[in-house]
Amino acid sequence: VRGAAKRVWMVSIGVAALVGFVAWRMVAVPILPGDSGLNAPPVEIARKSDGVQYATRLGEIRTVKLSDGSKLTIDTDTLITIDFGQTARHLRLEHGRARFEVAHEARPFVVDAGDVEVIARGTVFDVSYLEGRRVKVQLFHGAVDVTRRTPTGESSIIRLQPGNGVLYDGSAGSQLSPASADRPEDWPSGIVEFRKTPLSEVIAQMNRYAVAKIRLAEPRLGDIEVSGLFRINDPVTLTEHLAELLGLHVERTSGEIILSRPGQ
Numbered sequence: 001v002r003g004a005a006k007r008v009w010m011v012s013i014g015v016a017a018l019v020g021f022v023a024w025r026m027v028a029v030p031i032l033p034g035d036s037g038l039n040a041p042p043v044e045i046a047r048k049s050d051g052v053q054y055a056t057r058l059g060e061i062r063t064v065k066l067s068d069g070s071k072l073t074i075d076t077d078t079l080i081t082i083d084f085g086q087t088a089r090h091l092r093l094e095h096g097r098a099r100f101e102v103a104h105e106a107r108p109f110v111v112d113a114g115d116v117e118v119i120a121r122g123t124v125f126d127v128s129y130l131e132g133r134r135v136k137v138q139l140f141h142g143a144v145d146v147t148r149r150t151p152t153g154e155s156s157i158i159r160l161q162p163g164n165g166v167l168y169d170g171s172a173g174s175q176l177s178p179a180s181a182d183r184p185e186d187w188p189s190g191i192v193e194f195r196k197t198p199l200s201e202v203i204a205q206m207n208r209y210a211v212a213k214i215r216l217a218e219p220r221l222g223d224i225e226v227s228g229l230f231r232i233n234d235p236v237t238l239t240e241h242l243a244e245l246l247g248l249h250v251e252r253t254s255g256e257i258i259l260s261r262p263g264q
Contacts, residue, residue: 051081051082051083051084051090052081052082052083053079053080053081053082054072054074054079054080054082055074055078055079055080056074056075056076056077056078056096057076057077058076058077058209058210058211059076059209059210059211059233059234059235060076060233061073061074061075061076061187061188061190061233062074063188066082066084066103067084068084068089068103068105068107069103069105070089070100070101070102070103070109071100071101072091072098072099072100072101073098073099073101073188074096074098075096075097075098075099075187075188075208076096076208076209076233077095077096077208078093078095078096078097078098079093079094079095079096080092080093080094080096080098081094084107085107086107087107088107088108088110089107089108089109089110090110090112091109091110091111091112092111092112092113093111093112093113093127093129094129095129096128096129097126097127097128097129097187098126098127099124099125099126099187099188100120100123100124100125100126100127101124102120102121102122102123102124102142103122104121104122105121108120108121109121111127113127113128113129113135114129114133114135114168115133115135115148115149115150115168116135116137116146116147116148116149116168117146117147117149118137118144118145118146118147119144119145119147120142120143120144120145121142122142123139123140123141123142123143123144124139124140124141124142125137125138125139125140125141125142125144125160126138126140126185132169134167134168134169135167135168136165136166136167136168137160137165137166138165138185139160139161139162139163139164139165140162140163141162142162143159143160143161143162144159144160145157145158145159145160146158146159146160146166148168187232190231190232190233190234191229191230191231191232192205192229192230192231192232193228193229193230194226194227194228194230195227196225196226196227197225197226197227198222198223198224198225198226199216199221199222199223199224199225199226199242199246200216200219200221200222200223201222202226202230202242203215203216203222203259205232206232206235206238206239207235209232209233209234209235210235210236210257212235212236212252212255212256212257213255213256213257214235214239214256214257214258214259215256215257215258215259216258216259216260217258217259217260217261218260218261221248221259221260221261224246226242226245226246228245230242235257236257239257239259242259243259247262248260248261248262249261249262249263
């Protein structure tokens with residue numbers, strides 16, 4: 001009798017431990033789309049006192065459904081903090097780029113990046129937090145109010161219309177300037193269209209997704225114009241395609257990929 005009771009007691013402890021682990025996995029570490037539970041998910045999740053953080057690795061583009069029904073697409077090497085309260089939906093872009101497809105509801109949807117604040121309701125827009133504390137806002141649908149705060153406490157507000165964008169320089173006293181917005185960018189699919197774009201700019205975009213960085217053997221190669229649709233989040237394949245298209249030579253080393261003219 002004592003042996004049977006001991007076995008029942010041990011089984012009960014094991015079942016309780018399993019139930020506790022499953023509950024913790026579901027509550028503390030939510031399963032994202034594509035997360036099998038067997039491998040670490042590509043988007044790292046960390047819960048902080050001021051919200052939940054989502055991060056992507058180099059070369060990764062990921063889409064997350066938020067609790068209010070909004071959709072968040074996170075570009076490569078991006079970190080964003082989300083804090084939804086009773087009166088407002090607040091997000092902070094720490095670095096990188098994200099696309100926000102905002103669900104309609106009463107709470108304002110606020111995105112902070114550096115000294116810039118974007119307020120939207122039921123709209124689609126991109127926010128990029130670039131090097132040098134530059135912030136770019138690109139609007140595709142709806143309307144957003146963009147506020148720039150200065151160290152002196154002053155602020156400037158502009159309302160964007162669909163197809164418009166703004167770029168804020170990170171230096172003090174910088175002026176608002178228009179951003180190119182002739183068509184919606186399709187970067188969430190990993191596809192980018194270049195239209196007579198200098199090769200140097202193409203390489204700069206590719207390197208945002210590349211572990212082994214791409215380098216031009218001579219600066220003059222950067223003036224070559226590139227046109228076409230390319231999968232930007234596969235830098236190795238894209239480098240091979242560019243080399244074939246432009247008649248260049250590809251050299252791979254342990255830490256970088258070099259594009260040069262044949263025979264150099």
